[in-house]
Amino acid sequence: MTFTSSQPEQADPEGLRASRKLAATIDTMGFTRSHRLILLLIVFGVFFDVIEQNAVGLVGPALQESWGIGAGQIGLLNSATFFAMTIGGIVSGALADRFGRRNVLAINLLVYACGALLCALAPNFGLLLIFRTIVGLGLGGELSTAITMLAEFSPTRFRAAAVSTLNVAGGGIGNFLAPLYGMLIFGSLAPLLGSSENTWRWLFGFLVLPVVLIVVFRRYLPETPRYLLAKGRIDECNRTLTILENGRLVPRTRTIPVKRFIETSGAIGLTPEKVRISEIFSARLRRRSIAVSTTYFMLTAGQISILTLMPTILVSQGFSIVAGVGYTAVMQAGSLLGALFAAVIGSRFKRRSVIAVSTIGAACSAIAFGLFATTTPTVLGLGALFQFFILMLNTTVWAWLPELFPTRIRGFGTGVVKSIGGLGAVIMTPIAGFIFDAWGLSAIFATVGSLYLLALLASRFGPETAGLSLEELNEEAEIGRR
Template identity: 40%
Template sequence: MAFDAKPAMSQKPRSLGEIIDDMGLTRTHYLALALVVLGGLFEVFEQLILSALGPSLEKSLGIDASTLALLSTVSLIAIVVGGISGGVIADMLGRRSLLAVSLGVYCVGSVLSAMAPNSAVLGLTRIVTGLGVGGEIAVGLTYLSELTPTKVRGVFVSLFNTISAGVGLFLAYAYTLLVIGPLASAVGAGDNAWRWAFGLLGLPAVLIFFFRRYLPETPAYLLSRGKIEKTNEALTRLATGRLRLRSGDIHHYVDSQTVAVSESAQHERSAFQALKSVLTRPLRRRTIALGIAAFLAWGAEFSVVLLMPIMLVNRGYSVQGSVAFTMVQNLGGLIGCAIASYGGFAISRRTVVCLGSVCGAAGVLAFALFAQGDTLILVLGFLFQIFVLLVNTTIWTWAPELFPTRVRGFGTAVVVNTGFVGGALLPLVASSLLQGVGEFWVFAIVAVMYLGLALAALFVPETHRVPLEVLHGSGK
């Protein structure tokens, strides 16, 4: 049922957030979620492909664990650069267009990776891929948080990670097994099966058409740029669930009175001041605290995920066996994401992150001490991945809620990509420990990371089910 425009023009002006909250969910919201999640799903494939193909790359290109960790680091640094720059561009030029551009960039990078003759060239192509992946992550979170009503905002944003990461963690390894196994045999790929695994990840570029043609820009961004008529058009598409409109179909939900009472219409005096505000009071503390949490969370996840197949091979498992074990372990992440999605609706962000982090520390120590034999490796790895994705998904949900519209893209990018810095640097430490003193100390360091993460979360403001207009209204 279409949303009635009349209440939006009542005597008492209502903010943009109140108007969106009264609309509820429509077909347009679900389409936006589906398209953003599909892009995110393949983005997770891109993040995990080096881990999944690690043993194959060792065999074909002579890459050892340290070189693999270095390739991962290069990719993640590129994700950071792409994410930060993408956040700035999204705040200046819009959320929707950057989603399409980022998707195109990482698809091109993946195709180029398939043609890499050696590890050095592969590193360069992963830089291209990382630039696109980084832009999509932060902007996707920002896009969904601005588009959805307060009541379901946490659920929608967490679903981005639930489906893309929770399902993606499993599907990335299932995809790799399919390509290096049956597909490689069918096409006679032999030792070059890893090239097919990279190359086929260029196919999601077809989604660009749907991003650009059907998704509306967020009303919050449009209002922040003073585009009242475009804001009304986007709101009409949301309210009616119709993706194509005629000029006469546009309802006038907002006007100059709405601008006066809406947080998204409040501007910094310059773009530089808007970006600077993320690292000055009152936003500085939340940026630093959640950034530290993300740094430790991503660092812990990538250390374990990247090195797990290699550690299993060192224990005597085959290449395909190590990938299969890691794939099954990562199914736990889907449960963790599902719990986080429920938590996004019913439980405070701080509670979920702190409890999940403590359980993650206990889980990784249990794996280090007791994971001997097939059953315990699978079960304890599965349980650990529950807490990994529970924490990470909640951080993804939390980040865009902490910043006002004018810098939401940039602020979210700073937090998320601080996480990727951790994901880039800490696996280097972990790989050195693996080669130097053994795998137990890799898991011990990861446990310490999770305890530090729980402490950092205590300093982040709670945002659970609080409207963005209230969180970032005048004087906040």
Template identity: 45%
Template sequence: MTHFRSEPEPPVGITPVEHTGSAPTREAPAPPTGHAPVNDQRRAQLLLASVMDRIGTNRCHKVILAIVVFGAFFDVIEQNTVGIVGPFLKEQWGVSSTGIGFLASATFGSMYVGAALAGWLSDLKGRKTMFNFNLALYSLGALVCALAPNFEVLVAGRVIVGLGLGGEFVVGLTLLAEMTSTQFRGTAISLLQVGAGGLGNPAAYLFGWVTVGMVGPHLPQFLGGPDAGWRWVFVLLCLPALLVLYTRRHMPETPRYLVSKARTADANRSLSVLASGRMNPRGLVVTDYLPDGLRLTEEKARWTEILKGRLGRNSAVLGSCTAALFGAQFVLLTFWPTILVDRGYPVATSLAFTMIIFTGAVTGTLFATFLNTRCRRRPTIAVAAALSCASALAFPFLANGATAILVLGFLFEFFSWWANCSISTWCPELYPTRVRAFGIGVISNLGMIGGALLPPVAGVLLGSMGSTALLSLVAVMCAVVLVAVPFGPETFGRSLEELHDEN
């Protein structure tokens, strides 16, 4: 890992020029060794890839990564808040179980819309712009929920929250992929998964237990009293979002997006900020990594691209993998306690076992982070999917006794989150810059649709045929991933510009 000061050594073949009022115009330099002569648009992309890889990873990249992961972590906690506050809404407002379910549906339904819209607008207006907007929207929704005088306003607040949540992960994934070097890209995206699903889901219930279980009953009247404990769940979740929003003011736009919009001067400034190692460096010297002599044109985003030709095949592979794997994970997220109760364990014991099983998600994402920097995408995903399938099939026959249940359950979560994390790393690599965020948004929605449709089917199987049928369904979904992966391209070790000839 190489660190640079505010004026880093330029990549081979690039002679930067400092801004001293107006930058000189000159002939664009040749692309890096190994590339045939191409037009200025493609030349700028290849030069940009060389610059990004030469800058490497420094403090600025790590701060940006921390901000994105921090936001995603609290987003996942927010997704679980309906389950946390549901019992209090029933007690204080008389909300039925159906009403609680509707509240959850309002959140996740608006997340579908938010993911697609955020991806589309991010390709139009910029990654940083939509990243900030999503967080501001989420914070506004959380505040509405905290102050809601009735159930109808609470539903409206959850819709606003869902719009922000749906876009947050999509734009964050795109931003990290475009802001990092080829070598660090897999690690950065994998760590996003560690902070989000890996740590966020177990942390959500710990947060709820502390807020409404431990502190809530003892709240003084000037803070609303014990009956306001559930409102503080939303208030506290709003505060970290506002902190991240403040920090994001200084985050640069991704150079890759700026080049795709023919904004050479802004791209040079963004690259200079990244190379300085600080998000808000004083006395920044802007360096012409990309000469003004390059004749660039704005790349127009055609949303139908992701459904045609090579990108259409990539979308089919990613969509089937994501929908199948998310569906399998949501099935067991929903039914692990029920399966354990059916095996004769008390409810409290089943919940404790489930929490232990889900530690596999954290370790699985950490393991994937290690592999994604060192191993090719397709074999990594295929092995994880095969092991997920095997562990799901083994559970009904070998999970006899507490130790076997915990080990096999842990292994499934470990392998499936390993696969999930690796697919998330693969996803932004399969789309060009002009439609990358929109493509990720569509794939994210397919995953959420799989997560919404499969649990009801699994519930019918569990009720009529038992846990063996349910776990067989989970194994089939993991096998779908195994079959689909070979049809996608290998992307490991290649820059985003090498993967897509965008002209």
């Protein structure tokens, strides 16, 4: 793909004033009822995304039983999903910067819902692999766009908490409830769903339900004011700010009295029609992009490998499929606590400090699990501790991503960095499966612990962004140097 642009050569004092005014308006407004409703809508979609990400791990033992495949092939299914997520994140990021965050969010919901339905109907492993790729395209695009949207809607004081809440509902509650969803399908509902060897199909099929959100998104979800200002759509920007201040979402077609928060003559030159991927790695952005991409690569490689293999690991140790999924659910309680903890402390502590604590904790608990998880209490306790630290880490990095880039390329930049990081899951998940098949439990957790220590090292090269507005971090330098 080629995304080209031309940059204005002169400084833009009018754009600088408008950017500062927007930042001050959003920060003064605080987190209103409209912000909370927007957060709820976006979080609801991401919740189902995370259930969908867990789906392969949940059906893994059943697929092994029905189709006779190994842990490596289960890992390959997740690799296909996450490889497509990298593509979806990049493409959707570019489209979100061009056509708007809200529209792209709705399109990605439709793509992944259609993919889920196809997975439920897959007749063999090969087609299931293809259909998981379709799911991944939608998942990757929606997650990147959702992170960007929440960062742009939020006041500085609440930005980390808002984006972290996205992962509380997704990575925390979603990861916690996903195994319970699996238990419901393979346990209580199984007798009602027909042939036992096809029960796993219903697990995919019910994940089509979020498609109903598309209608709500199209009707009520506004575009972010930062995007609208960058595009020079001043009237729409003021309308969105009015909606945020009034605390009530209204249909797009309804006429409302609009308060003139921003006064400027037109486009302020922040969002080009096209961008280059090389801009993400330009002189000003290169270090941060590489540092956070590498951090995210390592944490995703470790997290998704364990999420995918945990039910299979427990079944290999003598637990039944339902018990293995159930124990995974208990361990995922740590995910919820970790995401909640990160959301609470995100506005009080530096990003890099939280990342340092969580990577060290994740590495130590992973190694401890591999060495000492031999009884049910130690499996559950060390598993929950591991999940606590990885969700604390993941949530903090999610808050970090959209803070790295100016509005004109924020969607694209977030998508690119998140997608590069997501390659960790693509590459590592099948490798983790083969490591487990060949060398067992201790080897896989020692490998995962090493990945988190590498994430700690990479994060030290990233910028500290806590406590600064998006405009202070990016827009003022972006406009002022022209």
